[in-house]
Amino acid sequence: MGAAGAGLDNVVEVGVLLADPADFSGMNDEYGTWFPVSPRLATRQNSVPWFLESSSPFA
Numbered sequence: 001m002g003a004a005g006a007g008l009d010n011v012v013e014v015g016v017l018l019a020d021p022a023d024f025s026g027m028n029d030e031y032g033t034w035f036p037v038s039p040r041l042a043t044r045q046n047s048v049p050w051f052l053e054s055s056s057p058f059a
Contacts, residue, residue, distance in 0.1 A: 008034060008035070011035070014031075014035065016031070
């Protein structure tokens with residue numbers, strides 16, 4: 001991103017796959033340090049055990 005002149009402020013959407021839902025709290029804490037104002041939505045998908053999606057304000 002830096003080489004392209006972009007930074008974390010330019011991120012529109014993030015998807016995280018977790019194999020173990022027990023890891024959600026720690027991952028959510030770390031995620032919040034990088035994206036403190038982005039809303040997060042946790043959903044369980046049939047194809048993956050656990051999925052964390054950061055909602056895009058541009059959707």
